[in-house]
Amino acid sequence: MKVLIPVFFIVFATTTYAQTFQSPESVEWDEANQRWLIANTNDGKILQQTVGQSPANFASGCTQGPYGIEILNNVVYANDGGLIRGFSLATGTEVFNLDLGGSFLNGLTTDGDSVLYATDFSAGKIYRINPTTNAFYLLTSNLPAAPNGIIYDDANERCLFVNWGSNAKIKAMSILSPYTVTDVMSTTLGNCDGISRDQYGAYYVTAWSNNRLNRVNADFSGSPTALANVLSSPADIDIKLDVIETV
Numbered sequence: 001m002k003v004l005i006p007v008f009f010i011v012f013a014t015t016t017y018a019q020t021f022q023s024p025e026s027v028e029w030d031e032a033n034q035r036w037l038i039a040n041t042n043d044g045k046i047l048q049q050t051v052g053q054s055p056a057n058f059a060s061g062c063t064q065g066p067y068g069i070e071i072l073n074n075v076v077y078a079n080d081g082g083l084i085r086g087f088s089l090a091t092g093t094e095v096f097n098l099d100l101g102g103s104f105l106n107g108l109t110t111d112g113d114s115v116l117y118a119t120d121f122s123a124g125k126i127y128r129i130n131p132t133t134n135a136f137y138l139l140t141s142n143l144p145a146a147p148n149g150i151i152y153d154d155a156n157e158r159c160l161f162v163n164w165g166s167n168a169k170i171k172a173m174s175i176l177s178p179y180t181v182t183d184v185m186s187t188t189l190g191n192c193d194g195i196s197r198d199q200y201g202a203y204y205v206t207a208w209s210n211n212r213l214n215r216v217n218a219d220f221s222g223s224p225t226a227l228a229n230v231l232s233s234p235a236d237i238d239i240k241l242d243v244i245e246t247v
Contacts, residue, residue: 025236028076068150083105103121125143148193150162194235203217204247
């Protein structure tokens with residue numbers, strides 16, 4: 001039997017003494033430090049916020065972002081234009097900087113072990129990056145719609161990603177050669193931005209067309225269900241898995 005659980009939205013509060021959100025683009029739950037990390041694109045910073053507290057500076061130095069952010073092995077990585085930066089989770093100090101020669105790196109995910117996957121929104125590409133060795137290579141290119149948010153699907157040896165444009169599809173890319181891209185689900189949503197998954201296998205997709213967070217069945221059957229909260233240009237999302245999940 002599937003267990004249905006409520007999904008709550010975090011509304012980030014600010015004060016005159018705290019940092020303010022300026023076009024927040026992506027959010028990542030930092031389980032080890034019990035805080036949210038937020039990509040603040042308009043001032044080139046990553047902010048940190050513990051639940052119930054005001055946001056504060058965590059890291060700075062991005063010049064064309066940050067956009068997608070992702071934690072891997074005590075480092076939070078951030079897409080910044082055509083390169084990826086990495087910042088120590090302990091200090092916020094920049095510890096990684098790799099130029100992929102990309103156009104507009106947007107979505108970012110990890111296999112949880114050693115590899116990052118990044119979408120290039122403008123160029124229609126997806127990259128695989130090993131930050132330990134600085135090795136990276138192109139997995140797919142010439143995608144028909146701009147790829148945006150991306151999530152790793154270990155059980156099926158693939159990455160799932162959402163796309164910009166009308167009637168946007170959820171697509172899958174095999175992480176094994178020849179890195180085939182297939183359609184997983186057709187939708188009537190437009191300009192899909194972020195994608196995440198809960199502990200029961202259901203997916204959540206943000207879309208600008210209905211300004212909603214949309215729930216997608218684990219087997220991609222039926223149609224996305226729009227959740228009640230009205231948003232404005234919702235972007236990349238993450239889920240804090242707990243007794244009550246928080247998006």
